[in-house]
Amino acid sequence: MAFTILVDAITYASWLFVVSLGLTLVFGVLKILNIAHGSVYALGAYAAASCVAVVASWKLAPAFSLVAMLLAAAGVAAVVGPLLERTLLARFYGRDEVLLLLVTYALFLMLEDLTKLAWGVHPYFVSEPLQLFGNFALGPMRLAGYDLMLVALAAVCGVLTWAVLNRTTVGKIVLAVIHNPEMSASMGVNVQRVYTGAFTAGMFLAALGGAFTAPLVSVQPGLSVSVIVVSFAVVIIGGLGSIPGAAIGALVVGLARAASVHLMPEIELFSIYLVMAAVLMFRPEGLFQAVKARLI
Amino acid sequence: MAGGGFTAGRALAAAAGLALALSLAGLAAPQWLLFLLTMAFSHGLAVLGVVLLTRGGGATFGQGMFFAIGAYAAALLPQAAGIQDMALRIVAGTLAAGLVAAVFAPLLARYRGIFFAMLTLALSMVLFGLISKSNALGGSDGISLARGTLAGFAIPAGRSEYMLFLLTVVTSAAAGWAVVVYWHSAAGLVAQAVRANALRVEYLGASARASLGISFVLSALLGGLGGTLTALALGHVEPNMTNWTTSGEFVFVAVLAGYRSVVAVFVASVLLEVVRSFSNLYFPNTWQLALGAFLLLVILFRPDGLGSLWLARGRGAAAAPAPAAGGAAPAKPTEAAG
Numbered sequence: 325m326a327f328t329i330l331v332d333a334i335t336y337a338s339w340l341f342v343v344s345l346g347l348t349l350v351f352g353v354l355k356i357l358n359i360a361h362g363s364v365y366a367l368g369a370y371a372a373a374s375c376v377a378v379v380a381s382w383k384l385a386p387a388f389s390l391v392a393m394l395l396a397a398a399g400v401a402a403v404v405g406p407l408l409e410r411t412l413l414a415r416f417y418g419r420d421e422v423l424l425l426l427v428t429y430a431l432f433l434m435l436e437d438l439t440k441l442a443w444g445v446h447p448y449f450v451s452e453p454l455q456l457f458g459n460f461a462l463g464p465m466r467l468a469g470y471d472l473m474l475v476a477l478a479a480v481c482g483v484l485t486w487a488v489l490n491r492t493t494v495g496k497i498v499l500a501v502i503h504n505p506e507m508s509a510s511m512g513v514n515v516q517r518v519y520t521g522a523f524t525a526g527m528f529l530a531a532l533g534g535a536f537t538a539p540l541v542s543v544q545p546g547l548s549v550s551v552i553v554v555s556f557a558v559v560i561i562g563g564l565g566s567i568p569g570a571a572i573g574a575l576v577v578g579l580a581r582a583a584s585v586h587l588m589p590e591i592e593l594f595s596i597y598l599v600m601a602a603v604l605m606f607r608p609e610g611l612f613q614a615v616k617a618r619l620i
Numbered sequence: 621m622a623g624g625g626f627t628a629g630r631a632l633a634a635a636a637g638l639a640l641a642l643s644l645a646g647l648a649a650p651q652w653l654l655f656l657l658t659m660a661f662s663h664g665l666a667v668l669g670v671v672l673l674t675r676g677g678g679a680t681f682g683q684g685m686f687f688a689i690g691a692y693a694a695a696l697l698p699q700a701a702g703i704q705d706m707a708l709r710i711v712a713g714t715l716a717a718g719l720v721a722a723v724f725a726p727l728l729a730r731y732r733g734i735f736f737a738m739l740t741l742a743l744s745m746v747l748f749g750l751i752s753k754s755n756a757l758g759g760s761d762g763i764s765l766a767r768g769t770l771a772g773f774a775i776p777a778g779r780s781e782y783m784l785f786l787l788t789v790v791t792s793a794a795a796g797w798a799v800v801v802y803w804h805s806a807a808g809l810v811a812q813a814v815r816a817n818a819l820r821v822e823y824l825g826a827s828a829r830a831s832l833g834i835s836f837v838l839s840a841l842l843g844g845l846g847g848t849l850t851a852l853a854l855g856h857v858e859p860n861m862t863n864w865t866t867s868g869e870f871v872f873v874a875v876l877a878g879y880r881s882v883v884a885v886f887v888a889s890v891l892l893e894v895v896r897s898f899s900n901l902y903f904p905n906t907w908q909l910a911l912g913a914f915l916l917l918v919i920l921f922r923p924d925g926l927g928s929l930w931l932a933r934g935r936g937a938a939a940a941p942a943p944a945a946g947g948a949a950p951a952k953p954t955e956a957a958g
Binding site for chain 1 (some may be wrong): 679681727730733734735737738741742743745746749750753754864868871875905906907908909911912913915916919920
């Protein structure tokens with residue numbers, strides 16, 4: 325039992341980490357808590373479902389379904405990221421953060437209906453990528469290979485993001501913009517481009533999370549709000565704007581959820597927020613205090 | 621509300637006058653219009669809660685939670701406690717919402733801005749999940765309820781629509797009056813100061829946290845009140861009342877109405893109900909899309925005209941008139957709102 329819970333927790337935490345990483349990145353750089361993040365996750369899932377279906381109809385090798393999912397996520401990010409950031413969000417920089425929250429909330433409302441218009445309300449199922457990895461036995465347990473692949477994907481995303489931010493020139497520029505946009509601009513940094521890039525990267529992570537969870541869930545309306553609510557809990561537990569925080573937060577949420585699913589299924593979402601409330605009681609800024617959450 | 625001539629008595633006269641005029645007009649109104657206005661006013665009460673909380677420095681995306689608590693309390697009381705009377709159910713539903721808010725207030729009041737907003741959204745979605753999965757609460761189908769007596773008297777058959785309309789109008793007028801009086805009281809002014817600058821409030825010796833907590837509980841009471849009236853008018857409650865879509869509509873109307881006038885809240889709420897009744901005919905599948913697009917337009921182009929939510933705040937005031945270029949915008953004098 326404990327082992328099952330652990331495996332479930334880690335699987336759940338892996339894709340949740342990818343999505344939350346995007347949320348925390350966008351918040352860290354642009355100071356926007358993007359409610360529409362969940363919508364982009366859903367867009368990624370829908371786009372992946374469509375792309376995998378297309379690849380299947382071409383009768384390519386099943387391995388191409390993975391490529392299709394990756395391309396779907398990249399495509400969604402390439403369209404949605406610059407479009408939203410340039411045409412809409414850029415108008416509100418420097419304004420009150422609650423106002424920005426309202427703007428992303430309006431976006432969330434619109435994207436919800438737009439996805440329904442584009443893909444309808446019927447659930448989509450993507451099973452090809454699951455079969456690709458098969459199952460294998462570990463002691464008494466049978467593990468799905470796909471789950472392991474998800475964990476690897478999450479690790480790659482996390483390490484890559486960390487490495488880009490801390491080990492490359494681009495990353496140093498981004499960190500400089502995080503700390504002081506005005507000073508960076510006066511040193512010749514194109515702050516606008518950093519914002520667009522960071523936002524698009526965040527959108528890519530959201531869409532990637534959506535695309536690679538598409539095989540595990542039924543892709544249908546309502547996906548977006550559940551994801552934003554859970555990934556919000558992750559970044560609050562870990563501390564907004566912190567990469568290790570997102571990882572720890574995702575694991576904590578994954579554990580809380582898996583334990584309740586197996587022990588008390590009625591309180592699934594409740595358990596996640598119970599953990600969050602407990603963390604907040606003792607560490608109001610989250611486990612990794614990257615930004616100040618308390619204003620009073 | 622403008623000017624220094626405010627007295628509680630004058631506001632009471634205005635509220636009573638409006639309620640009387642509406643009640644008389646209701647006698648001539650057709651059944652469908654009565655129902656539409658009942659819905660508009662009962663939802664308007666919940667929006668008034670959002671406005672009150674916004675004015676006190678807290679943005680909420682979870683007002684639906686208290687709306688639903690009020691509604692479910694009104695629906696459950698007949699079976700659970702044998703209480704059939706509508707007046708009692710309204711009072712109980714309102715208090716239940718306030719009580720739940722009072723439990724969460726100490727936790728939530730530590731946060732402001734986006735954290736506060738997201739926590740309210742989270743709480744309401746947790747409640748949504750709990751209700752949807754609970755068999756005792758009717759699951760995702762919800763529960764139907766009967767109207768019962770009003771303050772001990774049986775309602776004559778055929779007049780129940782009008783009686784409920786009357787009840788909603790009178791309650792709304794009373795609540796609106798109470799809110800205006802609160803806004804002009806010392807506590808209401810402190811709440812407004814918390815919104816402008818919480819730190820300064822603390823330096824002046826008042827507790828910003830306590831003030832925000834009070835605003836939260838008051839807004840929950842209004843949400844619960846609106847919920848009970850909606851439940852009685854609809855004859856049905858469902859988990860969607862605490863879904864983000866419901867809370868989103870409250871926020872929408874609040875942005876539309878701005879946070880200075882109680883009357884504007886109810887006008888905006890009527891506007892939304894009218895548009896909604898047409899939307900079912902003309903754009904049934906794009907309701908959220910229309911709401912979101914209009915919300916964006918209001919925020920982009922009429923932030924002061926319809927919303928006036930962001931002009932009168934100290935820090936935001938300087939940046940508000942010049943959204944595009946980052947240069948130094950002339951600081952506008954903060955408008956006094958009372």
